Amino acid sequence: MKKLCKLLALGLLLACLAGTGVQAMENDMIRVGLKYGNNALLSANLYNYEDCGHGYAMGYYDASRRFIPLGAVTQEQGVSITADGNVYISSSNYYETSTGRDSDVIGGWHLQLDRGFDTFDEATNTAAGYANAFVAYVNDRFVVRVGQYTSAQEAEAARGLWDGYETVSVAAPSGTGVMVTVTGTNRILLEFDCSGRRDLAMHPMSTHGETPITWFKGYRYHGDFVYPRAAGGNVSVINVVDLESYVKGVIGWELGGDKPLESLKAQAVCARTYAAFQTRHASQGFDVCNSTDCQVYQGTSASNATTDAAVEQTRGECLFYQNEPVLNAVYYSCNGGASEDCKNVWGGEFGYLKGKEDPFEASVAARITGYYWTVSYSGAELGAKLRNKGYDIGTVTKVYVSEFTPTGNVCALTFEGSGGSKTLYREACRTVVGLKSMRFTVNGGTAGTYYINDGDTALASLSGTYAISGSGVVKLDGTNPSVITAQGVSALASVSGGAGTDGRFTFSGSGSGHNVGLSQWGSVAMAQQGYSYRDILQFYYTGVSVR
Numbered sequence: 001m002k003k004l005c006k007l008l009a010l011g012l013l014l015a016c017l018a019g020t021g022v023q024a025m026e027n028d029m030i031r032v033g034l035k036y037g038n039n040a041l042l043s044a045n046l047y048n049y050e051d052c053g054h055g056y057a058m059g060y061y062d063a064s065r066r067f068i069p070l071g072a073v074t075q076e077q078g079v080s081i082t083a084d085g086n087v088y089i090s091s092s093n094y095y096e097t098s099t100g101r102d103s104d105v106i107g108g109w110h111l112q113l114d115r116g117f118d119t120f121d122e123a124t125n126t127a128a129g130y131a132n133a134f135v136a137y138v139n140d141r142f143v144v145r146v147g148q149y150t151s152a153q154e155a156e157a158a159r160g161l162w163d164g165y166e167t168v169s170v171a172a173p174s175g176t177g178v179m180v181t182v183t184g185t186n187r188i189l190l191e192f193d194c195s196g197r198r199d200l201a202m203h204p205m206s207t208h209g210e211t212p213i214t215w216f217k218g219y220r221y222h223g224d225f226v227y228p229r230a231a232g233g234n235v236s237v238i239n240v241v242d243l244e245s246y247v248k249g250v251i252g253w254e255l256g257g258d259k260p261l262e263s264l265k266a267q268a269v270c271a272r273t274y275a276a277f278q279t280r281h282a283s284q285g286f287d288v289c290n291s292t293d294c295q296v297y298q299g300t301s302a303s304n305a306t307t308d309a310a311v312e313q314t315r316g317e318c319l320f321y322q323n324e325p326v327l328n329a330v331y332y333s334c335n336g337g338a339s340e341d342c343k344n345v346w347g348g349e350f351g352y353l354k355g356k357e358d359p360f361e362a363s364v365a366a367r368i369t370g371y372y373w374t375v376s377y378s379g380a381e382l383g384a385k386l387r388n389k390g391y392d393i394g395t396v397t398k399v400y401v402s403e404f405t406p407t408g409n410v411c412a413l414t415f416e417g418s419g420g421s422k423t424l425y426r427e428a429c430r431t432v433v434g435l436k437s438m439r440f441t442v443n444g445g446t447a448g449t450y451y452i453n454d455g456d457t458a459l460a461s462l463s464g465t466y467a468i469s470g471s472g473v474v475k476l477d478g479t480n481p482s483v484i485t486a487q488g489v490s491a492l493a494s495v496s497g498g499a500g501t502d503g504r505f506t507f508s509g510s511g512s513g514h515n516v517g518l519s520q521w522g523s524v525a526m527a528q529q530g531y532s533y534r535d536i537l538q539f540y541y542t543g544v545s546v547r
Contacts, residue, residue: 028243029240029241029243030242030243031240031285031287032238032289032290032297033236033237033238033281033286034237034238035236036228036238036286037236040233040234040235040236041234041235042083042087042235043080043083043095044080044225046078046079046080046081046202046214047077047078047183047214047215047216048077048204048213049213049215054075054077054207055073055074055075055076056074056076056079056204057073057202057205058073058074058189058190058192058200059201059203061199061201061240065240067240070120070190071119072120072137072189073205074182074189076182076189078184079189080095080184081179081202081235082106082179082181083178083179083235084108084173084174084193085108085173086107086173087105087106087108087179088106089103089104089105089184090103093184104185104186105148105186106148106186106188107147107148107149107186108148109149109150109170110136110147110171111145111146111155111169111170111171112136112143112146112168112170112171113145113146113166114167114169115143116141117141118141118142120135120137123143130144131146132147132148134188135190136190136191136193137191137192137193138192139194140194148188152170174195175229175230175231175232176195176229176231177191177192178192178227178229179191180200180202196228196231200226201226201227202225202227219298219299219301220299221239221241221299222245222249222299223240223242223245224241225239236285238285238286243275243276244311244315245300246271247268247271247275248303248308248311249299249302249303250267250296251264251271251311252301252302252307253297254271254296254520255520255523256302257302257304257306259524259527260527260528262526262527262531262532262533262536263520263527263536264307264310265313266518266523266536267523268310268311268314269317269319270329270330270331270517270518270537272316272318273319273329274288274294274295274328275294275295276325277325277326277327278327280294314533317546317547318547319541319544319545319546320545320546321351321541321543322351326352328517329517329518329541330353330514330517330518331517331518332512332513332515332517332519333513333520333521334368334371334510334511334512334513334521334522335437335511335513335515335519336361336371336509336515337357337511338355338356338407338515339354339355339515339516339519340407340516341354341355341516344409345514345515345516347426351542351543352542353516353517353541355406355515355516356407358522360519360525360526361519361521361522361525363525363528363529364524367521368521370436372508372510373508374507374509375434375435375506375507376507377504377507379396379397379417379503379505380395382396382415382505383417385432385433386422386432389432391422393415393417393420393421394420395419399413399414400413401414401441402423409437409439410429410430410440411426411438412425412429413429427514436512437510437511437512437513438514439511440508440510441509442507443505443506517541518536518540519540522536534546
């Protein structure tokens, strides 16, 4: 089972609802961040899969997400997009900024003819008259550059040879510029620099009308590639692909192509809805990332006939709640017995993200690796985990669940230590400790303690205890009793004593993930029991419609 989607923090959730209203996407193209931030690349190599395509057209995307060609086309199947500057290439096609023993070099300084051109072809015809010349697209005009030099001094020396012949200037490396080269060589096909206003895009060409496939970092992708570059930084890589092709890529990674069709169809609707209305990465120039922070996506590599059929049979369908699109169609692996209200996990109130007991997952629990789990920590280890989050209470001496949700999940976890106490709330109950889900109990190895009446009376167990209800006297021993609190009905919890005889606290639970929205394994169970994808979605999301 692949690692699954994690919901954004509450602030981002609420931000999605801010403004004058929800706007549907104006097109069906999705921008997926593949490499960005700390994972941006000095050089990104592309290869147009030879059975489907050949070469690339170069251009950029406009504000309407339309590819605008520059007229620059190469028949080379393997190209590299590299940050402008001196780049050294080893014999194994490894690109770096310092020289190696067997390196070729792409020089970052050039000479530039002191005239511009209206079209790529005009610039190309002029460049053909000079040795080692190529075309650059700089601030919305075409220019011709000549030579490759590794320093300003070297370029200035070469410029002197042009005196009386043609006016040229030295073009220095740009912090927003990128170079397109033939992979493994210093042959420049195009330089592109619009000072961050426009980003280079590479459009794979088809040989016989088939959908071309591009290899990037060991995975196969449909669509185009865009290369933003922040000033002085490495090159980001964004895959621009139509929404349905993107969803075909997602559900194979997120759920797996061996699952029942109806569960895959439910996953397809979730993945499509999540991507179509997502804005969390807008400031970075794309819609969704390719990791568990959004949805796992590595192109077409995990797709098969079943996953493709699930997408085609739900084409264009999304989730709606009260006639508005669902902004966060979130999901997780498995809930261990009950899903949870969003407010009890991230603090936000969303009508379609309500918790409920799950009667379906149990039927597939035996297939889920680690469905039931147990971990233990010493008091010192728990103290360190809290300290890493800024809560220093010394060595932990007692841990107990101080509040359960009505569905039996943990929403408050209290630690007492040699230097104070700390209560964690909502999702922090699992993430700070490093637990797989929020459905767990904790046992320090001593008898539990139940506090009743005035809070000062304690019982070691519920054996022989009774409660008076509207229907008479109810024996508590052997049941799962609940109490009424200001927050509603909660499971009656015992307070653990100190650590066990081995000096450790044991956490035992079930499920994996944040428990909000769709249970992926629950969807598998429902599909196996004959439920449709609409039934699945309307069970795990409250009050939604599919259209």
